[in-house]
Amino acid sequence: MAQKVTFKFLTLNLCHGGLLMDQLTEFLRVQVPDIMVFQEVNSARVSMAAFHFQSNSHLQRLFPSYFLAYDPGVAINYLKENLLVEQGNSTLSRYPIREHQLVYFASHYAQFDSPQPGEKPDYRIFPKFMQLSSLTLPNKKDLLVINLHGVWDFHGDDTPTRLAMTKTILDHAKSSKYVIIAGDSNARYQSQTIRQLMKSYPSVLTPAPVSTFNMTQKSDPGYAQAAVDILLTSPNIQVLESSLPQVDISDHYPIVATLSL
Numbered sequence: 001m002a003q004k005v006t007f008k009f010l011t012l013n014l015c016h017g018g019l020l021m022d023q024l025t026e027f028l029r030v031q032v033p034d035i036m037v038f039q040e041v042n043s044a045r046v047s048m049a050a051f052h053f054q055s056n057s058h059l060q061r062l063f064p065s066y067f068l069a070y071d072p073g074v075a076i077n078y079l080k081e082n083l084l085v086e087q088g089n090s091t092l093s094r095y096p097i098r099e100h101q102l103v104y105f106a107s108h109y110a111q112f113d114s115p116q117p118g119e120k121p122d123y124r125i126f127p128k129f130m131q132l133s134s135l136t137l138p139n140k141k142d143l144l145v146i147n148l149h150g151v152w153d154f155h156g157d158d159t160p161t162r163l164a165m166t167k168t169i170l171d172h173a174k175s176s177k178y179v180i181i182a183g184d185s186n187a188r189y190q191s192q193t194i195r196q197l198m199k200s201y202p203s204v205l206t207p208a209p210v211s212t213f214n215m216t217q218k219s220d221p222g223y224a225q226a227a228v229d230i231l232l233t234s235p236n237i238q239v240l241e242s243s244l245p246q247v248d249i250s251d252h253y254p255i256v257a258t259l260s261l
Helices: 021-029 055-062 160-173 192-198 222-225
Strands: 005-012 035-042 068-079 083-093 096-105 111-115 128-136 142-149 179-182 229-233 238-243 257-260
Touching: 005 021, 005 179, 021 055, 035 055, 035 142, 035 222, 055 068, 055 083, 055 142, 068 096, 068 128, 068 179, 083 096, 083 128, 083 142, 096 160, 096 179, 111 128, 111 160, 128 160, 142 160, 160 192
Parallel strands: 005 035, 068 111, 142 179
Antiparallel strands: 005 257, 035 083, 068 083, 096 128, 128 142, 179 229, 238 257
């Protein structure tokens, strides 16, 4: 029988590429997760761009010995800075990443202008996607990590597109023995969108949090009742510890768990 491997896992939406990158850097240096998944990760085509426009490169420099999978899903034209930035999902792992791919839920890779000051953005037009990464642990077990940035809307309830997203996730997960589904779902835990996922892949956070947003970075009080970030695992993965640290490193809170398989 293969010996179990215990590892720390973290998921976080970076907030427009990492506007609080200094605070995030210090947090990651303390936590040192073995596997990390991030959403809203930026990769600028200009090397002199600000940190939050180059968050993918910054994360790679922070953990130079880690394997990195980066899949951009959209290009954003920041008009004020006259800068074109690719944005997507990143997975960093202490363990080898054999392969990775991006799967879209709605629409496909495209270029959009960034919202202007005072403009209420409608992110429904932005493509949403999941990154699938196949990892090999030291005990030779294969782990599928699904890094999710879910379908956006002005609410967290079910929509046909969100329910279709759930089906897409389950279809891709069902052939793998060990699965982690993590990221910003943009849907509430109480929705069928998430409940259907949790039937097969329980949440590490029980009971469900009231909100996963950092309200010091939000002006809309509705976010205080919005729990959308998830970390779900197949039942054969043991959850030793889990937490939702209340830290000011993004407009979302991270989810951190110690897992064993």
